[in-house]
Amino acid sequence: MKQNEPSVAVQTTLPRLRFDFDGRSVPALPSDTLAAALTRAGILTLRSPGADDPGRGIFCGMGVCQDCLVTVDGVPERRACMTDVAEGMQVESGQPLLRPESNAKPASPNIDLQEPLTPQLLVIGGGAAGLSAALTAARLGVQVTLLDERKTLGGQYFKQARTAAHIPPSMRGDKQAAAGRALIEAVHSAGVTVYCDALVWGCEDGSTLFARVAGRLMSFRPGALIVAGGAYERVVPRPGWTLPGVMTTGAAQTLLRTSGTLPGKRVLIAGNGPLNLQVAVELARAGAKIVAIVEAAAPTLITKAGAFLRMLGLAPDLALQGIRLAAGSLTHNIAVLSGMRVIGISTTDSGLSVQMQDIRNGTMRTSDCDVLCLSDGFLPNNELLRLLGCRHDFDALRGHLVTVRDVNCMTSIEGIFAIGDCCGLNGARAAIHEGEIAALAALAHLHQKHTTERASALDLARRNLQKVQRFQRALWRFYAPVAGAYASLQSDIQHGDETLLCRCERITLGKVRAACVGDNRDLGAIKRATRIGMGACQGRYCLPAAIAFLQANHALQPDEFTMPAPRMPLRPLSCNDLLLKPTE
Amino acid sequence: MSASTSSDFSRDFDTIVIGGGVTGLCISRLLAADGAAVACLDAGERAGSTANAGSLHVQMQSRLERLFPERVADVARSLSWYPKAVEEWRTLANELGDDIGFALTGGLMVADNDEQLTSLSRKSQLERANGVHTEIIDRHELARIAPYLNDTLAGASFCPLEGKIDPLKAQAALTAAAWDAGVELRTGTKVTSLTRERSGFRVATGTTSYGTKRLVIAAGAGTTALASMLGLIIPIRAEPLHMNVTSAAEPFVNHLVQHAERSITLKQLSNGRLVIGGGWPADDRLAPIVPAVRISSLLGNLALARFLVPASASLPVTRTWAGINPTADLLSVLGSIPGLPGLYIAVPGDAGYTIGPYCARLLVELMGGRETGQDLSPYSPLRFS
Numbered sequence: 001m002k003q004n005e006p007s008v009a010v011q012t013t014l015p016r017l018r019f020d021f022d023g024r025s026v027p028a029l030p031s032d033t034l035a036a037a038l039t040r041a042g043i044l045t046l047r048s049p050g051a052d053d054p055g056r057g058i059f060c061g062m063g064v065c066q067d068c069l070v071t072v073d074g075v076p077e078r079r080a081c082m083t084d085v086a087e088g089m090q091v092e093s094g095q096p097l098l099r100p101e102s103n104a105k106p107a108s109p110n111i112d113l114q115e116p117l118t119p120q121l122l123v124i125g126g127g128a129a130g131l132s133a134a135l136t137a138a139r140l141g142v143q144v145t146l147l148d149e150r151k152t153l154g155g156q157y158f159k160q161a162r163t164a165a166h167i168p169p170s171m172r173g174d175k176q177a178a179a180g181r182a183l184i185e186a187v188h189s190a191g192v193t194v195y196c197d198a199l200v201w202g203c204e205d206g207s208t209l210f211a212r213v214a215g216r217l218m219s220f221r222p223g224a225l226i227v228a229g230g231a232y233e234r235v236v237p238r239p240g241w242t243l244p245g246v247m248t249t250g251a252a253q254t255l256l257r258t259s260g261t262l263p264g265k266r267v268l269i270a271g272n273g274p275l276n277l278q279v280a281v282e283l284a285r286a287g288a289k290i291v292a293i294v295e296a297a298a299p300t301l302i303t304k305a306g307a308f309l310r311m312l313g314l315a316p317d318l319a320l321q322g323i324r325l326a327a328g329s330l331t332h333n334i335a336v337l338s339g340m341r342v343i344g345i346s347t348t349d350s351g352l353s354v355q356m357q358d359i360r361n362g363t364m365r366t367s368d369c370d371v372l373c374l375s376d377g378f379l380p381n382n383e384l385l386r387l388l389g390c391r392h393d394f395d396a397l398r399g400h401l402v403t404v405r406d407v408n409c410m411t412s413i414e415g416i417f418a419i420g421d422c423c424g425l426n427g428a429r430a431a432i433h434e435g436e437i438a439a440l441a442a443l444a445h446l447h448q449k450h451t452t453e454r455a456s457a458l459d460l461a462r463r464n465l466q467k468v469q470r471f472q473r474a475l476w477r478f479y480a481p482v483a484g485a486y487a488s489l490q491s492d493i494q495h496g497d498e499t500l501l502c503r504c505e506r507i508t509l510g511k512v513r514a515a516c517v518g519d520n521r522d523l524g525a526i527k528r529a530t531r532i533g534m535g536a537c538q539g540r541y542c543l544p545a546a547i548a549f550l551q552a553n554h555a556l557q558p559d560e561f562t563m564p565a566p567r568m569p570l571r572p573l574s575c576n577d578l579l580l581k582p583t584e
Numbered sequence: 585m586s587a588s589t590s591s592d593f594s595r596d597f598d599t600i601v602i603g604g605g606v607t608g609l610c611i612s613r614l615l616a617a618d619g620a621a622v623a624c625l626d627a628g629e630r631a632g633s634t635a636n637a638g639s640l641h642v643q644m645q646s647r648l649e650r651l652f653p654e655r656v657a658d659v660a661r662s663l664s665w666y667p668k669a670v671e672e673w674r675t676l677a678n679e680l681g682d683d684i685g686f687a688l689t690g691g692l693m694v695a696d697n698d699e700q701l702t703s704l705s706r707k708s709q710l711e712r713a714n715g716v717h718t719e720i721i722d723r724h725e726l727a728r729i730a731p732y733l734n735d736t737l738a739g740a741s742f743c744p745l746e747g748k749i750d751p752l753k754a755q756a757a758l759t760a761a762a763w764d765a766g767v768e769l770r771t772g773t774k775v776t777s778l779t780r781e782r783s784g785f786r787v788a789t790g791t792t793s794y795g796t797k798r799l800v801i802a803a804g805a806g807t808t809a810l811a812s813m814l815g816l817i818i819p820i821r822a823e824p825l826h827m828n829v830t831s832a833a834e835p836f837v838n839h840l841v842q843h844a845e846r847s848i849t850l851k852q853l854s855n856g857r858l859v860i861g862g863g864w865p866a867d868d869r870l871a872p873i874v875p876a877v878r879i880s881s882l883l884g885n886l887a888l889a890r891f892l893v894p895a896s897a898s899l900p901v902t903r904t905w906a907g908i909n910p911t912a913d914l915l916s917v918l919g920s921i922p923g924l925p926g927l928y929i930a931v932p933g934d935a936g937y938t939i940g941p942y943c944a945r946l947l948v949e950l951m952g953g954r955e956t957g958q959d960l961s962p963y964s965p966l967r968f969s
Contacts, residue, residue, distance in 0.1 A: 077831060077900045097856050098833040100895035102732070109846065109891035111883045204879045522628065522772060529756050536831065536902050568877050572831060572900035575886040579897075 019089035021070075029259075031162040034080035034091060035061065035068060036259030044244035046070055046080055047094030049506060054347065056094075057244030058263075059503075061251025062156065063149060064232045064381075066536035066572065067242070067503060069094040074101050077536075077572060081251070084151065111579065116208050116219035119145035119193065121442055124200055124209070124384065125228035127155020128428040129420025131183045132435025133226045133442075138190035140443060140454070145220065146187065147198035147211060152258070153187070154180045155230055156250060157428040159257040168260040170285040177257065201569035201578075206389050206413055212573060216580050224415045224442040227388075228435065229381035229422035235271075235374045236486055237509070237545050239499050240345030245352050249375035253279045262288050264370030268354050270294035270342040271375040272481045277325050277336075279373065284332035291369045292335040294356055296376070296481035299338030310474040314467055315429070339482050340365070345372060359482040376485050378425040379544060383566035385411060385418050394558045398424060399485060399544055401563060407462070408441030409434050415445050426472050433465035486548030501549075502542035504535020512546060513553075521554040523547065523562055533564060536572050597623045597768070599951075600787050600796040602775055602810055603803035606636075606937055607930050609758040609767075610676075610944030611800055616765040618952070623794060624762060625787070627806065628772035635907030637827050637861040638685070638751040639840055639849045640673060641935035642666040643711055643718050643743040646693060646844050647863060648934070649703070652914065656710075658962065659914050659934065664715035665958075666935070669942035670745050676941055682757040684750055685854040691746025691840035692730060694892060695738045700844040704741040711743075718743045732836050732893055746840045748851045751937070778813040784926055798951065802930040802944075804910035807917070814924060817969050818917060820931055823909040824866035824875035826885060830899035832856030841892060848888050850896070858896055860889045866906030875906035910936060916943055918963040919950065929965040 018025050021038060028037035035058050038046065045055040046068050059067040061081050068080040071092040076099065080091075123134045126148030134146045146153075154160040158180020161167040171177065188194065195213050202210040208221045233248040235241065245264065249271065252263040256279075267283055268291040269276045280290045298304070312319040329336065337356065344355035351370040357363065385403050386392060391412035392401040403418045405411055411418050417438040420431035440458045444450055481487075489509070497510025507530050515529040523546060526532060532546060533539025543563055550556035569578065601612045604626030612624040644663060649656055670688065677686035695701040701720065708718045721729070722739045730740075763769055770789075777788040784797040801810050805822035812818075837852040842862065849862035864881035882904050890897035916933035928951060932943045949956045 076898065096832065098831055098899060100732075100833050100836050101898040102895035107887070107890050107894070107897075109888045111880075111887045113880065113883070202877075202879055202882070208879075210879055525628070525771065528752050531752070534903070536900070538903070567903040567905060568879075568882060569901060569904070572902045574830075574900045575890045575897035578901070579883060579887055579890070 017085065017087040019085050019087070019091060021091045022093050028085040029163070029165060031166070032085045032259060033162070034070065034072070034083045034085055036255055036261045037085050038080060039255055039263060040259075040261045045093070046244070048096060049094075050096045053242070053506065055244050056242060056503075058247050058251055058255075059242075060232060060248050061254045062232060063571070064537060064540055065503065069536070071095075076101075081254075082150070114219070116221040117145070118221050118223070119143055120223045120446055121145070121226065121439075122147070122209065122220050122222035122224075123226045123228060125155065125230055125420070125422070126150070126153035126194070126196070127228060127230045127420065127431065128157050128180075128183075129230070129422075129431035129435045130155070130226070130228035131158075131187050132432040133228060133419060133439040134192045134435075135183065135187050135190055136436045136439035137442060138187070138192045140439070140448075142439075142443060142446065142448075143193075145193045145195065145222070147195050147200060147213070149197070149199045151196050153184045153194065153196065156254075157431075158183065159254055160184070161260070162258050166258060166260045168256060168286050170287070171257060171260075171282070199571055199573075200384060201571060201573055203384070203388055206416075212577055215577070217578060224417070224445045226417045226419060226435075226438050226442060227385055227422060228418075228420045228431070229384055231378040231380050231421035231425055232540065233375045234377040234379045234485060234544065235541060236376045236488060237499055237501050237542065238343060238345065238488070239496065241374065242500055242503050243345055243347060243352065245370060246345055246372045246374060249276050249279045249373040252283060252371065252373045256282060256286055262286055263373070264351075265289060266291055266351065266369045267371045267373060268292055268294065268352075268367055268369040269373040269375075270354070270356070272296040272377055272485065273375060273479050274322065274325075274475065276373070276375055277329060280334055281325050281328035281332065284334060285328070290332060290334045291367050292337050293329070294340050294342055295336055295338045296341050296359065296483070297338060297479045298482050304478050307474045307478040311471055311478065314471040314474065318429070318471065337365075341488065342372070342374070343488065359487075378421065379540070380422045380424055382418075382422050383538070383570055385416075385422065387566045387568065387570065388416060389413060390416060390418065392560050394560060394562060395424065396558070399548055400424070401560065409438040410441060410445075415442075417442055426469060427475075430465055430468040430472060433461045433468060436461040437465065484548075486545055489545055489549045489552070501545055502532040502535060502539070504537050505531040505533075507532045507542070509549070512549065516550070516554055521550050521556045523550065523556075524564055526550075527564055538567060538570075539564065596795040597621045598796070599623075599798040599800060600625065600785070600794060601800040601802055602787070603801065603806065604759075604769065604771060605802070605804060606754070606758065606940035607932055607944050608800070608802035609762050610941045611802055611930060611947055612767040612769075613758070613762040613765045614944060614948040615951070616762070616767045618948075622766070623768040623770065623796075625773045625775060625789065626771045627774040635827075635905060636751040636937045637849060637859045637907070638749040638754070638853065638937070639851060639861075639935070640670055640688070640747045640749060641691070641840075641938045642670060642716055642745045643691060643693060643741060644707055644716075645934060646707070646842065647847060648914065649707065650845065655914050660710050660714045661962070662915055662933065663711060665916075665939055665942060667716060667745050669939040670747070672942040672945055673749065673938070676758075680757040680761055682753065682760075683854070684754040684757050686747070686749055687854065688745060688747035689838045689840065689851075690742060690744045691842065692726070692733075692740040692742055693842040693844055694726070694733065694740040695844040696736075697738050701739045704739075704844050708741050716743070717745070730839060730841075732895060733841070734892055734894055737892070741844075748840060748853065749937070750853050750855065775810060778810060780814065780924065798926040798928065800928045800930060800947070804931060804936075805908055807910070807929065807931050811929065811965070814927065816921065816965065818912070818929060818931075818965055819968055820910045820912050820917070822868070823911050824868045824906045825861065825909050826864040826866045826877060826881040826904065826906055827859065827861035828882065828885060828901050828904045830858040830860070830896070830901050833858065833899055836895065837893060843888070843892065846888055848885065848892065850889050850893060858889075858899060860885055860896070875908065877904050877906055912968075916963045917965050918943055918947060919960050919965055921965060933963075
């Protein structure tokens with residue numbers, strides 16, 4: 001088992017409880033996630049997917065990738081990143097084959113489904129977009145229910161510390177977290193009914209949603225629905241990207257911001273976009289050594305100056321925040337290697353060896369680190385919207401499906417709205433304005449009379465949104481990568497056939513290439529032939545990569561139906577998980 | 585294997601098989617092995633063998649008695665095909681070389697109470713009279729051979745010839761074998777018209793048309809529309825059915841498990857995953873592309889699985905889906921059409937995945953003018969007109 005030096009950003013509180021991991025006693029703070037406590041103890045390897053695999057650890061840190069699955073008190077496949085520790089908990093590393101537990105009393109062969117709850121407005125997702133929508137609607141007198149998969153509201157942008165003891169000294173007074181805290185408090189005081197630990201896993205007839213709420217089955221048939229599922233990080237498959245110690249940049253930020261835990265001592269951050277710079281500075285301030293930031297965007301500032309000036313004009317505070325981050329990176333002596341990408345990762349005696357390449361001239365370079373953070377952009381969590389039957393278009397530029405919406409953020413289905421980053425990344429500010437727009441439009445859908453006051457609020461929100469969208473476009477021009485996100489898969493040169501494309505089912509690029517017999521390029525057929533995308537994460541990482549590969553090498557022209565349909569349950573859930581009623 | 589190119593225009597074949605599921609692939613492969621120039625066309629819809637749950641059924645499905653009591657006598661007479669069909673799968677598993685997850689573990693149809701067990705006894709007598717060996721076992725014997733089952737069950741009907749296939753592996757291996765035998769496989773190729781010609785048929789697929797001496801329609805629920813292009817009435821309904829699959833577990837369920845009165849099939853594939861299905865309905869109203877899963881079927885099917893195999897409830901369900909079960913009058917539709925020489929129909933009857941390869945064998949023998957050893961008249965495609 002791979003272990004790291006214990007890394008603790010929180011020095012203030014002594015561990016107050018203990019649990020067992022594979023027989024080893026591990027200290028933890030109350031309300032730690034298993035992921036945080038194990039990382040703090042230097043335990044990186046949490047699961048073995050097979051004898052020939054070096055193991056898996058925390059990867060996405062947000063419940064998407066299903067790579068940190070462990071057995072908790074005999075219950076298999078619990079996500080370490082989403083499970084809280086408890087005193088005396090027995091945790092075992094995940095194994096390739098589960099041990100079925102037979103403690104069940106003979107249950108009834110029948111089910112007795114309860115009538116769904118019928119809130120006027122249901123908002124799914126308690127990040128920036130969902131909080132804004134819930135607050136706007138509740139303040140106008142609508143009866144709102146808000147669901148979030150995590151135990152704390154705030155989402156990925158407003159990441160909230162689990163408890164005050166989890167806030168690292170370097171993060172005290174952080175404005176981003178404070179803004180989130182204020183928004184969450186406002187949502188509570190506006191009378192929104194909030195269910196945390198609420199995983200929406202299915203729907204029926206496009207109108208009834210099924211969720212596992214704190215371990216119980218609940219269903220909802222709302223008057224109007226706003227989906228604000230957020231985004232997850234795009235990580236391009238590379239040799240070694242499944243190794244323990246390789247995680248998304250967002251996962252490292254979650255460990256720090258929610259649990260006061262550094263992912264490791266020496267951290268290399270690579271990929272594309274502003275999040276990498278922000279998290280590098282945050283980790284450095286908390287005491288990590290940032291080996292470097294490897295950035296796929298071009299190095300020359302001249303070409304970027306125009307984009308930056310535009311950003312400065314549209315949102316001076318955000319542009320200045322960027323300058324402060326750049327200054328922070330200088331203060332902490334963080335090297336930014338622009339125009340480069342990580343092309344291979346391997347383990348060494350002391351951690352990871354990371355191979356990098358200049359995208360244009362091919363120059364190679366190698367660095368050592370404990371943890372490699374990867375973020376190559378973002379992909380939308382739109383599977384619920386797709387399951388509901390909302391229309392989508394394939395956005396060739398961004399390489400993912402985009403929910404079709406009107407100016408009110410309403411989808412192709414009357415009464416279902418989609419807002420924020422689950423519709424394509426536009427950032428927290430756009431998400432907040434979209435929340436306002438969708439809430440006001442949902443009011444009209446709920447047959448509430450439109451007042452001039454609301455009409456002008458809608459107008460203002462739309463104008464604000466346009467301004468933020470212009471800022472985002474400039475930001476992404478600033479961060480335009482030298483080559484497309486999946487260029488390394490498309491050129492066929494950088495990656496050997498042994499690169500794992502599908503993390504869950506461990507399917508290599510070579511196997512996918514071999515399945516492209518003749519001019520076969522149907523992703524569904526390749527999925528069935530290779531099992532790519534058939535694992536626990538439902539293809540969230542490999543399928544966009546496979547589409548890019550097929551586009552480049554087999555003339556695939558992706559459309560709305562290229563991506564295999566999402567399957568219920570949207571996250572793996574056992575029958576025990578699915579069927580426990582509120583009264584049991 | 586995708587849509588054909590213009591260079592194929594007006595290419596002629598000895599035989600064209602429409603339908604690239606288990607039946608069509610087996611027919612194509614056998615014909616090509618005899619030296620014929622064979623093309624196998626499939627519209628590439630997402631239903632078909634690739635959505636199957638992979639059970640090898642031999643004993644009579646309990647739902648037949650429940651739902652179609654008037655059909656029981658006819659179905660019972662066709663029971664003798666099922667042991668032969670399992671042998672056909674065994675041959676295929678050997679010939680294909682790849683591991684297709686073929687395993688004859690025996691199948692259990694379990695009863696909750698003595699009343700159900702009595703009706704299983706009646707069914708067993710009928711089965712034995714028609715050449716299928718099943719035996720009734722009591723609760724003690726059941727607990728001994730299947731300790732993973734709920735220990736309150738009253739007993740079961742045991743059929744040693746039942747088992748399973750991994751349908752994804754089987755489809756891939758059959759496709760490869762057909763390819764190796766020289767079959768021209770064209771998926772994503774929807775047939776738009778069929779016409780009779782002087783010495784055979786013309787098959788049009790939008791941009792291309794092919795001439796063929798012989799034409800086999802083995803297109804499951806798609807058969808109805810294709811046959812009507814030639815003026816035939818062959819009513820095959822598309823019945824959307826629900827299925828679940830779990831994460832991989834250590835081997836603990838060795839049989840194919842069914843129930844005397846309720847709809848379920850449950851088995852553990854060679855990769856460790858439990859596949860739970862057995863005829864719970866899915867929806868074809870709402871989804872234009874694939875049949876949509878019904879929550880009541882998802883939860884109901886799993887609750888029944890938990891009742892029968894309590895430990896199954898601890899395994900995460902990674903995916904549910906709906907497949908299409910083509911169904912006519914529960915009997916296979918198999919044979920030639922007097923008056924339309926060179927045209928053949930092959931749609932296997934109940935438990936079509938099990939008997940698909942055997943139906944393919946019978947049809948190819950019929951096409952070659954060989955003795956099938958079976959009276960095929962009850963299965964005539966003309967029985968619906």
